[in-house]
Amino acid sequence: MTSQRTRDRLINRLREQGIADEAVLNVMREMPRHIFIDEALSHRAYEDTALPIGYNQTISQPYIVAKMTELLLAAGPLERVLEVGTGSGYQTAILAKLVGQLYSVERIRPLQEKARQRLQLLKIRNVQLKHSDGGMGWPEKAPFDGILAACAPEEVPEELKQQLKVGGRLIIPVGGSRGQQLKLVVRESEDSFTTEVLEAVKFVPLLSGVVR
Numbered sequence: 708m709t710s711q712r713t714r715d716r717l718i719n720r721l722r723e724q725g726i727a728d729e730a731v732l733n734v735m736r737e738m739p740r741h742i743f744i745d746e747a748l749s750h751r752a753y754e755d756t757a758l759p760i761g762y763n764q765t766i767s768q769p770y771i772v773a774k775m776t777e778l779l780l781a782a783g784p785l786e787r788v789l790e791v792g793t794g795s796g797y798q799t800a801i802l803a804k805l806v807g808q809l810y811s812v813e814r815i816r817p818l819q820e821k822a823r824q825r826l827q828l829l830k831i832r833n834v835q836l837k838h839s840d841g842g843m844g845w846p847e848k849a850p851f852d853g854i855l856a857a858c859a860p861e862e863v864p865e866e867l868k869q870q871l872k873v874g875g876r877l878i879i880p881v882g883g884s885r886g887q888q889l890k891l892v893v894r895e896s897e898d899s900f901t902t903e904v905l906e907a908v909k910f911v912p913l914l915s916g917v918v919r
């Protein structure tokens with residue numbers, strides 16, 4: 708179930724769905740998604756679906772991980788990137804292979820600790836994790852070339868926009884239980900932003916505060 712053939716099948720499926728960035732597809736082909744999931748579910752690791760990771764959270768669907776990564780990188784390579792919602796660490800691991808330095812925040816401590824172990828196991832070293840409310844971004848590490856959120860606020864948080872460099876890109880699902888849309892916000896200048904609405908998505912909500 709975790710064989711290379713099973714993984715290749717997933718990559719073919721992503722291609723069929725329009726993912727075209729070869730660097731992204733290669734990293735996803737190599738990434739062992741089963742280590743980010745509890746053993747009881749690991750036989751489903753290479754299905755293109757979100758799966759539970761405990762604490763009412765899910766590991767993201769591979770298609771959406773690929774899509775968001777591709778969109779984030781679409782204007783060229785990125786050096787400093789912030790991720791909001793580490794979760795299992797799956798998206799974190801993929802991003803880390805494609806950007807210079809990655810900063811990732813998670814509000815649920817036990818999830819963060821598991822993600823840390825998995826990143827160590829994979830010998831991924833260009834990631835710093837922080838246990839905090841990512842709606843505030845990570846001001847000490849800002850500004851960022853890119854920000855990717857894996858949880859949905861009702862509105863794009865102003866803090867995240869302000870932590871983008873000029874030219875920086877923010878990919879974020881936005882909206883409540885009545886529906887969410889994936890948005891791309893680009894900081895065109897110090898005080899102007901453009902927002903593009905990309906597609907309908909379904910993410911867990913961005914919640915405030917932290918869980919120990």
Ligand code: SAH
Pocket residue numbers: 764765766767791792793794795796797798799812813814815818839840841842857858911912913914915916
């Ligand atoms: N890409 C991750 C998705 C995890 S689900 C994966 O593939 O595993 C989204 C995560 O966002 C959850 O772990 C949730 O706890 C976290 N989250 C929600 N609100 C947050 C906030 N305000 N700050 C940081 N993390 C948050």
